[in-house]
Amino acid sequence: MIVRDEVEDLRDTALDEVQLDRRLSETWSTPTGLWGALSTVDHKIIGRRYIYTAFIFLALGGILALAMRLQLSEPEARFIGPDRYNQIFTMHGTNMMFLFAVPVMEAMAVYLVPLMVGTRNIAFPRLNAFSYWMYLAGGLLLWIAFAVDTGPDVGWFAYVPLSGPQYAAGKRADIWAQMITFTEVSALAVAVEIVVTVLKQRAPGMSLDRIPLFVWSMLVTSFLIILAMPAIMIASTALILDRLVGTHFFNPAEGGDVLLWQHLFWFFGHPEVYIIFLPAVGMVSTIVATFTRRPVFGYLAMVMALVTTGVLAFGLWVHHMFVAGLPRLGESFFTASSMAIAIPAGLQIFCWLATMWAGRPVFKTPFLFVIGFMVIFVIGGMTGVMVASVPFDTQVHDTYFVVAHFHYVLVGGAVFPLLGAIYYWFPKITGRMMSETLGRWTFGLIFTGFNLTFFPMHILGLQGMPRRIYTYQPEMPWSGLNMFISLSAVILAAGFLLFFIDAIRSAASGPAAPDNPWGASTLEWATSSPPLPYNFARLPVVGSLEPLSNNSETLSVAGGLSVDRRELIVTSVVEALPEARESSPGNSIWPLWSALATTVLLIWSIFTPWAVVWGSIPVSIALIGWFWPKGTPEDDT
Amino acid sequence: MNRSVVLDLSKLPPHGLGTASLTWWGTLAFMLIEGTGFALSIVVYLYLMSLAPHWPLDAPPPDLLPGSGLTALLIVSLLPNMLIARWARQQNLAKVRIGLVIMSLLGVAPLFLRVLEFPAMHISWDQNAYGSIVWVMLGLHTTHILTDLVETLVLTCLMFSKHGDNPRRYGDVSDNAMYWNFVVATWLPMYVCLYWIPRL
Amino acid sequence: MLSITATAAGGSGNQSALNSQGAPAIHVEHLIIGITVVCAVVWLLVMIVLGWALLRKRSSDSGPPRDRPLTTIVSSAVAATVVIIAALTIASFYTTRSIGLPGNTALTITVRGQQWWWQVIYADANPAFSFQTANEIHIPVGQDVQIQLESADVVHSFWVPSLAGKQDLVPGRSNSLLLRAERPGTYRGQCAEFCGLQHTHMAMMVIADEPADYQRWIAAQRENSVMPTYADAAAGKAAFLSKPCAACHTVRGTSAAGTTGPDLTHIGSRQTIAAGLLETTRGSLAAWIADPQTLKPGNNMPMVPLTSVELRDISAYMESLK
Ligand code: HEA
Numbered sequence A: 001m002i003v004r005d006e007v008e009d010l011r012d013t014a015l016d017e018v019q020l021d022r023r024l025s026e027t028w029s030t031p032t033g034l035w036g037a038l039s040t041v042d043h044k045i046i047g048r049r050y051i052y053t054a055f056i057f058l059a060l061g062g063i064l065a066l067a068m069r070l071q072l073s074e075p076e077a078r079f080i081g082p083d084r085y086n087q088i089f090t091m092h093g094t095n096m097m098f099l100f101a102v103p104v105m106e107a108m109a110v111y112l113v114p115l116m117v118g119t120r121n122i123a124f125p126r127l128n129a130f131s132y133w134m135y136l137a138g139g140l141l142l143w144i145a146f147a148v149d150t151g152p153d154v155g156w157f158a159y160v161p162l163s164g165p166q167y168a169a170g171k172r173a174d175i176w177a178q179m180i181t182f183t184e185v186s187a188l189a190v191a192v193e194i195v196v197t198v199l200k201q202r203a204p205g206m207s208l209d210r211i212p213l214f215v216w217s218m219l220v221t222s223f224l225i226i227l228a229m230p231a232i233m234i235a236s237t238a239l240i241l242d243r244l245v246g247t248h249f250f251n252p253a254e255g256g257d258v259l260l261w262q263h264l265f266w267f268f269g270h271p272e273v274y275i276i277f278l279p280a281v282g283m284v285s286t287i288v289a290t291f292t293r294r295p296v297f298g299y300l301a302m303v304m305a306l307v308t309t310g311v312l313a314f315g316l317w318v319h320h321m322f323v324a325g326l327p328r329l330g331e332s333f334f335t336a337s338s339m340a341i342a343i344p345a346g347l348q349i350f351c352w353l354a355t356m357w358a359g360r361p362v363f364k365t366p367f368l369f370v371i372g373f374m375v376i377f378v379i380g381g382m383t384g385v386m387v388a389s390v391p392f393d394t395q396v397h398d399t400y401f402v403v404a405h406f407h408y409v410l411v412g413g414a415v416f417p418l419l420g421a422i423y424y425w426f427p428k429i430t431g432r433m434m435s436e437t438l439g440r441w442t443f444g445l446i447f448t449g450f451n452l453t454f455f456p457m458h459i460l461g462l463q464g465m466p467r468r469i470y471t472y473q474p475e476m477p478w479s480g481l482n483m484f485i486s487l488s489a490v491i492l493a494a495g496f497l498l499f500f501i502d503a504i505r506s507a508a509s510g511p512a513a514p515d516n517p518w519g520a521s522t523l524e525w526a527t528s529s530p531p532l533p534y535n536f537a538r539l540p541v542v543g544s545l546e547p548l549s550n551n552s553e554t555l556s557v558a559g560g561l562s563v564d565r566r567e568l569i570v571t572s573v574v575e576a577l578p579e580a581r582e583s584s585p586g587n588s589i590w591p592l593w594s595a596l597a598t599t600v601l602l603i604w605s606i607f608t609p610w611a612v613v614w615g616s617i618p619v620s621i622a623l624i625g626w627f628w629p630k631g632t633p634e635d636d637t
Numbered sequence B: 001m002n003r004s005v006v007l008d009l010s011k012l013p014p015h016g017l018g019t020a021s022l023t024w025w026g027t028l029a030f031m032l033i034e035g036t037g038f039a040l041s042i043v044v045y046l047y048l049m050s051l052a053p054h055w056p057l058d059a060p061p062p063d064l065l066p067g068s069g070l071t072a073l074l075i076v077s078l079l080p081n082m083l084i085a086r087w088a089r090q091q092n093l094a095k096v097r098i099g100l101v102i103m104s105l106l107g108v109a110p111l112f113l114r115v116l117e118f119p120a121m122h123i124s125w126d127q128n129a130y131g132s133i134v135w136v137m138l139g140l141h142t143t144h145i146l147t148d149l150v151e152t153l154v155l156t157c158l159m160f161s162k163h164g165d166n167p168r169r170y171g172d173v174s175d176n177a178m179y180w181n182f183v184v185a186t187w188l189p190m191y192v193c194l195y196w197i198p199r200l
Numbered sequence C: 001m002l003s004i005t006a007t008a009a010g011g012s013g014n015q016s017a018l019n020s021q022g023a024p025a026i027h028v029e030h031l032i033i034g035i036t037v038v039c040a041v042v043w044l045l046v047m048i049v050l051g052w053a054l055l056r057k058r059s060s061d062s063g064p065p066r067d068r069p070l071t072t073i074v075s076s077a078v079a080a081t082v083v084i085i086a087a088l089t090i091a092s093f094y095t096t097r098s099i100g101l102p103g104n105t106a107l108t109i110t111v112r113g114q115q116w117w118w119q120v121i122y123a124d125a126n127p128a129f130s131f132q133t134a135n136e137i138h139i140p141v142g143q144d145v146q147i148q149l150e151s152a153d154v155v156h157s158f159w160v161p162s163l164a165g166k167q168d169l170v171p172g173r174s175n176s177l178l179l180r181a182e183r184p185g186t187y188r189g190q191c192a193e194f195c196g197l198q199h200t201h202m203a204m205m206v207i208a209d210e211p212a213d214y215q216r217w218i219a220a221q222r223e224n225s226v227m228p229t230y231a232d233a234a235a236g237k238a239a240f241l242s243k244p245c246a247a248c249h250t251v252r253g254t255s256a257a258g259t260t261g262p263d264l265t266h267i268g269s270r271q272t273i274a275a276g277l278l279e280t281t282r283g284s285l286a287a288w289i290a291d292p293q294t295l296k297p298g299n300n301m302p303m304v305p306l307t308s309v310e311l312r313d314i315s316a317y318m319e320s321l322k
């Protein structure tokens, strides 16, 4: 144990830069070795882990996609049987949505938001550690189950009664439902951290109108998570109860209702797609601003668009149920509200176009991905508007047309910005640059491969090809396009492979990155690449939307913080006026124990309801261990 | 990059209280999450009711006594709860200790009535969808009483330990009191829903 | 791009939304083409602006950005968006009305989805005239037909793209759909909602007949099964009745009255068996009966052990049930 001088309260003002770095490193560093790795609460280490893990899930999900494309490449192929195929598309969808797309956006936020708002760690850093372990456990649960042939096979929205006690024997559907619990717990935890970090830990002077757009987008996203995820928690709990203890929520014979599931799922599921998309919007705004060398046109409009999208997101869910037999008049309302989303979406597109027009574009890889995003996402948005029309949707719902729509918006609208964001922030995260040449190749391959793969799916859908079929008969006129799609998917996969190669190679041996390689203007570039454990030696003070824009060599900072404990500043919500110095919790192994105990409880409860009773004992113990003060300066001063 | 110090923070308090406390905001955020969950459970109840030919399904309306007793008890508990929040603000260790003991007891007492509430519904969870939602709503709320009770018990131990007399702990006590208000507040609409809607 | 899409999808045989042969599908097809054209134009405009914004020549002097004209342009674009989506909403609303069920239809057919076949019920006020069939629906040309949709197990979706959009079959609920064919023909459809292992093989045929043909068909279906005239079919009937087959299948006019599987009274008259899996021939019947689990893995008909003679006879019998 470190022996501390109790009376001393050393402030940064008393130290020169070298001493300050030494003292801060002492308080903030994560110890090396396994124990340090397991107990760290540094948002950068956890964020990095989160990102790596999510990308591994992307690769795994992509490999499943290739397996499906192999099976569908020719009629009546026999590579994969129906049982396995159903598991594969369910795994692909579930994995991509719950283990890749949502977590990767949160991961980027966990890493970037504290840096962008100029603080030293995320709010509730231990919760953050806990959240990562829960996410990892949920992912392992799903993939191990799949490996032993118990992967869920009911589709990523697991409609009842197919997933209910009568038609889904075994534990497959329970695995799906419990995986939901894992990922939702972790997503909710991160959402709370982001909300509190953004509202209360912004650098002094970063008033609401100086918050970077990426941070705004994450704030709105976090509120969406907070308000949408409870619906899926309720739904999946009800499903598990129906399956395990014989409740009748979804059993029409006993007063339950099948559509109740669909309502609950999509009340979550629609906001879910904006939970994936809005962070991407933030990334696009950031990249556009940096590579056109001017702030994004219409800051206020952009923020309003984010908020409007977030609000509208809760009024659209029925557009996934247009053919379920709800009253037509009600459905028309949801056509109107779904189409209305085109207004904020269009506003954002127009503002980016205006920015590009007025700025001086620099065509670096991150910006290329943004251009690709514009091309692809607008197509996806247009098909979204198409399926929002009730009569149109009666023809294309549950066909490859919808598969095309959502890959255009998911891959075009979220993965393209994400890849751009990786190229953009890679230097900050790793301290090394990625290769510009390989980056261009990656972009070219993915852009071409993507369009060749997914555009023909629109046609297939209109030609009557339903989704989720493991094969089709040679008489159907679909084989040519399917073969074409499958071959194109190889180009797409090659692009992703190149991306992984570039990322891994660059992380190991790319050229060293300067602090601010792109000449960007947000605060994460005001510290070293990669940032030190304490992020900023002295916390920045912000006087404009673009703190680094005037290219001045000096950064305004605040002084007077203690270096004896992990300390950061709490500021007011609107004006970001300093309110208090606050300690930030130190490393702890208890989040890991808590996550383990919770994992045991959740998995055990697939088998018996008593697990909830007995399993909660170790969970409580672990939580008490977590919160019980250890007499550290962070706990006691 | 050079840094110029433009702001001196050395006079700031070393810990934020109330709206300057991060845990306060965190508690609020969790309340928002759980509040959404409670609200949705009521929505599910009303949704199932709207589909049913008659309500409650195959059961008489629940007996009022245990549920109303529990409601009264919860409302009464608000008084010491508000006192403890005040004492915590005043950082009055002795009173906070007494208050916590009282609140622990007031956390246990509702559980006895809750045990009686389940049979008062005259339906079990596996009989029909009405039984299912009723049990889940009661269960959901019971979990919240239980978690708050455990938290209160731990805090009580903490305040009697050497870590007790510390602004941070007082903050925890008042956040805990805020959470109990939430547990009580969410019960009221549930009580109306569970006990009075079937009598309409 | 659009025209490629349209032509490629249009000539795609009889299970295509762009090969509409019935009023509801025709209305929707017009809407599909209309919305697609509008959206394609909007997309093109956005792309043109994107290209221009990125590649335009920039004057070398870097004056301060002028935001005023941009504000006007962006606001007009948003206003245009509002107008366009309002128009699309209204168009879609009117189309919705035109594909809705009219107040009264002369003919109502009930379709019950089962894992993984379609039970088709032609109910009549006179119970003697009611009959059932499977996976094949005959309708009269040029007439509004109400399809009543129910499910025996999980959610399915009834979809015959050339005639109408789809509608789900939801357990515990009853939905309905307007079906109408303007021209005689066979229209293929397929279950569109994932319903388990053999969702893939849950097709059905809608056959639109001229009214006279339709009446003939109805009359034939109302009859009980024919008596086998050949020896092998007669032996097949005996075998069928003595084996577990009869526990699951109904053949009207015999003691077979099972309800787990499709009604086989006129199985020989249907174009396909096992929900569009195979064309109905004696050979395919034999293949199916011999080993349904290889042809349609996981379906609810077990493999019933039969000698080769029994198999041959039963297939002959099945084929004879015209
Ligand atoms: C990132 C994810 C994402 C995003 C952003 C969107 C965006 C939209 N989606 Fe999509 N959607 C999904 C992911 C997403 N979707 C997924 C995963 C599914 C399927 C789930 C499943 O079944 O498995 C789905 C399914 C889905 C359906 C159900 C289809 C069906 O099952 O039959 C509908 C129906 O209304 C719909 C509509 C829309 C609309 C109107 C938008 C709008 O937000 C689009 C708005 C954008 C634009 C319109 C482009 C920009 C605007 C302009 C340039 C202005 C000018 C425009 C006009 C004048 C029109 N989506």
Ligand code: HEA
Binding pocket: A056, A058, A059, A060, A061, A062, A063, A065, A066, A068, A069, A089, A090, A092, A093, A094, A096, A097, A100, A101, A155, A156, A157, A403, A407, A410, A411, A415, A453, A467, A468, A469, A470, A489, A492, A493, A496, A497, A500
């Ligand atoms: C963000 C979400 C996301 C992403 C990125 C993708 C990506 C892809 N998806 Fe999918 N998809 C969904 C979300 C997503 N999908 C969802 C929600 C469904 C619905 C599921 C359901 O119906 O329940 C679906 C369904 C779906 C279907 C329909 C299946 C069916 O209905 O039967 C198909 C069919 O072609 C498909 C294909 C693809 C392809 C080819 C890709 C490609 O873009 C994938 C490209 C990526 C790779 C090929 C990875 C390559 C990587 C390597 C080779 C690196 C390995 C190396 C190292 C580890 C170092 N997807």
Ligand code: CUA
Binding pocket: C113, C114, C116, C155, C156, C157, C191, C192, C193, C194, C195, C196, C198, C199, C200, C202
């Ligand atoms: Cu029935 Cu799919």
Ligand SMILES: [Cu+2]
Binding pocket: A269, A270, A273, A316, A317, A319, A320
């Ligand atoms: Cu949606």
